[in-house]
Amino acid sequence: MLDTAKIRADFPILATEAYPGVPLIYLDNAASSQKPTAVIEAMDSYYRNHHANVHRGIHRLSEVATNQYEGAREKVARFINAPDSSQVIWLRNATEGFNLVAYTWGRANIQAGDEILLTEMEHHANLVPWQMLAEEKGAILRFIPFKEDSTLDLSDLPNLLTEKTKLFSFTAMSNVFGTVNPTKELVKAGHAVGAVVMVDAAQSVPHMPVDVQDLDCDFLAFSGHKMLGPTGIGVLYGKRELLESMPPFMAGGDMIRRVGLEKSTWNDLPWKFEAGTPSIVEAIGLGAAIDYLTELGMDNIHAYEQFITNYALEALSEVPGLTIYGPPAAQKGGVAAFTIKGVHPHDIAELVDKDGIAIRAGHHCAMPLHKKLGIAATARASFYVHTTTDEVDKLVESLNRVRRIFRL
Amino acid sequence: MLDESFYREQIIDLYENPLNHGELDPNDFSYEEDNPLCGDVIRIDVRLDDEQRVAEVAWSGDGCAISQASASLLTEEIKGMTLAEIKAFDKDKLLELIGVPLSMARVKCALLSLKVLKSGAYGIPDKGVMRDEG
Ligand SMILES: Cc1ncc(COP(=O)(O)O)c(C=O)c1O
Numbered sequence: 001m002l003d004t005a006k007i008r009a010d011f012p013i014l015a016t017e018a019y020p021g022v023p024l025i026y027l028d029n030a031a032s033s034q035k036p037t038a039v040i041e042a043m044d045s046y047y048r049n050h051h052a053n054v055h056r057g058i059h060r061l062s063e064v065a066t067n068q069y070e071g072a073r074e075k076v077a078r079f080i081n082a083p084d085s086s087q088v089i090w091l092r093n094a095t096e097g098f099n100l101v102a103y104t105w106g107r108a109n110i111q112a113g114d115e116i117l118l119t120e121m122e123h124h125a126n127l128v129p130w131q132m133l134a135e136e137k138g139a140i141l142r143f144i145p146f147k148e149d150s151t152l153d154l155s156d157l158p159n160l161l162t163e164k165t166k167l168f169s170f171t172a173m174s175n176v177f178g179t180v181n182p183t184k185e186l187v188k189a190g191h192a193v194g195a196v197v198m199v200d201a202a203q204s205v206p207h208m209p210v211d212v213q214d215l216d217c218d219f220l221a222f223s224g225h226k227m228l229g230p231t232g233i234g235v236l237y238g239k240r241e242l243l244e245s246m247p248p249f250m251a252g253g254d255m256i257r258r259v260g261l262e263k264s265t266w267n268d269l270p271w272k273f274e275a276g277t278p279s280i281v282e283a284i285g286l287g288a289a290i291d292y293l294t295e296l297g298m299d300n301i302h303a304y305e306q307f308i309t310n311y312a313l314e315a316l317s318e319v320p321g322l323t324i325y326g327p328p329a330a331q332k333g334g335v336a337a338f339t340i341k342g343v344h345p346h347d348i349a350e351l352v353d354k355d356g357i358a359i360r361a362g363h364h365c366a367m368p369l370h371k372k373l374g375i376a377a378t379a380r381a382s383f384y385v386h387t388t389t390d391e392v393d394k395l396v397e398s399l400n401r402v403r404r405i406f407r408l
Numbered sequence: 409m410l411d412e413s414f415y416r417e418q419i420i421d422l423y424e425n426p427l428n429h430g431e432l433d434p435n436d437f438s439y440e441e442d443n444p445l446c447g448d449v450i451r452i453d454v455r456l457d458d459e460q461r462v463a464e465v466a467w468s469g470d471g472c473a474i475s476q477a478s479a480s481l482l483t484e485e486i487k488g489m490t491l492a493e494i495k496a497f498d499k500d501k502l503l504e505l506i507g508v509p510l511s512m513a514r515v516k517c518a519l520l521s522l523k524v525l526k527s528g529a530y531g532i533p534d535k536g537v538m539r540d541e542g
Contacts, residue, residue, distance in 0.1 A: 147423070343473075344471060344472035345472075345515065346446055346513075347472045347473045362445060362447070363445050367444075370447070371415045376446070376447025376448070376471075405420070406473075407424070
């Protein structure tokens with residue numbers, strides 16, 4: 001079990017107040033996580049002592065900066081068990097990962113009539129880039145539906161996933177339901193029909209052990225800011241043969257080997273995909289976040305989140321009129337999306353905010369999912385390593401107050 | 409500590425018992441729009457009299473207490489107004505009618521009804537008019 005009291009002391013923001021006299025209770029971790037001192041200090045120290053541009057200078061500072069920056073890439077590679085750090089491409093966020101693959105691999109490989117298989121529980125980041133690609137190429141999008149219990153309905157998979165499927169992209173964990181999908185099995189099913197398989201790991205990498213070699217996925221994308229790291233840094237992992245076969249995404253400095261006026265040749269992996277001066281301090285900050293997570297242990301983190309999610313689901317179910325969306329805690333990550341009969345999710349979020357509690361309300365960038373549920377929005381509480389049962393109790397108390405205000 | 413004044417009794421009253429709720433068919437203009445950020449939807453139907461004044465107005469839709477109360481208050485306020493007066497209706501006037509302090513995000517909810525009304529009044533989906541204001 002994680003020592004939450006000790007962990008909380010590592011997050012300066014958790015000691016702050018939302019309003020005078022009202023301590024902050026941060027339950028919006030699925031949108032973005034808070035940062036431990038170790039991350040803040042790594043970034044601060046880099047700017048105070050080591051900053052220079054990377055891969056460019058002969059001088060000492062540039063070498064130190066390059067070593068720290070590339071060292072962070074090594075940490076990511078170890079963290080997700082990538083065979084080599086050259087398969088870890090730095091991007092701004094997970095969203096950019098889907099765009100990169102759609103734009104480069106997709107444009108070179110998807111043709112009219114080809115099928116792209118997604119699921120009905122995707123974040124817009126893993127939907128809209130494929131819509132644009134399909135539109136451009138005359139390809140067809142298909143979707144694995146979700147069932148009443150918020151898990152994927154795989155009964156029709158043999159009809160959805162066929163030799164026509166050139167790309168299969170799905171989320172390892174839903175950011176609304178929290179559903180943890182059978183990622184390894186789905187990758188295998190995709191490969192069995194010859195599809196390239198991409199995994200949206202934006203919600204899984206921060207919360208559970210992820211091993212890309214074990215999953216055998218072709219591409220996988222995630223964001224630093226959801227895993228205690230800074231904004232402005234994300235990762236695309238890819239299999240070497242695929243990354244090598246793909247044209248570059250953006251063009252400019254750092255991604256070239258030799259430049260002539262008419263033609264240029266591309267740099268090696270991973271730099272081929274990293275045009276221009278990158279997010280250096282953000283990469284270093286993400287490296288520090290990975291050190292922090294590794295120290296806690298991803299297995300321990302996952303176990304703790306199971307505990308707190310289970311606790312929250314039980315506590316929330318005591319609130320009259322409250323409906324939780326998503327599978328039971330055993331198949332679920334640390335998010336609880338809910339509605340209360342008679343109160344709009346916006347009003348819920350605004351009123352619990354007055355108690356210092358930060359939750360999200362809206363469609364959480366998953367409009368098709370909400371449409372299928374027949375609702376415009378949900379309220380969502382999401383947890384992390386520092387969430388306590390006391391915070392969950394305060395949420396429940398606050399929700400009961402919301403009900404009273406709405407005369408329920 | 410909850411600032412209960414925020415949800416002034418009036419807002420909750422209007423949420424429970426909205427004014428001018430419904431649809432008018434036929435009408436002189438009808439317009440519907442949603443706030444894609446939160447999914448709130450408001451439709452406003454208006455019948456004009458011979459002098460082009462609002463004779464009857466009804467709204468329908470779905471959303472949070474603020475957007476719903478705002479639609480009730482706005483439709484009550486514009487009865488008898490001319491088209492020109494509707495087009496000139498100031499957003500601050502509506503915020504004043506609502507009367508509770510609103511965060512940036514909630515101002516959007518509060519002004520959705522006015523945006524719909526003006527778009528209808530102009531007879532075109534006038535996307536530019538209200539966007540920056542909220
Ligand atoms: C499942 C999922 N995929 C993708 C994303 C996109 O992440 P980002 O906005 O950091 O690119 C998110 C973040 O909200 C997410 O929850």
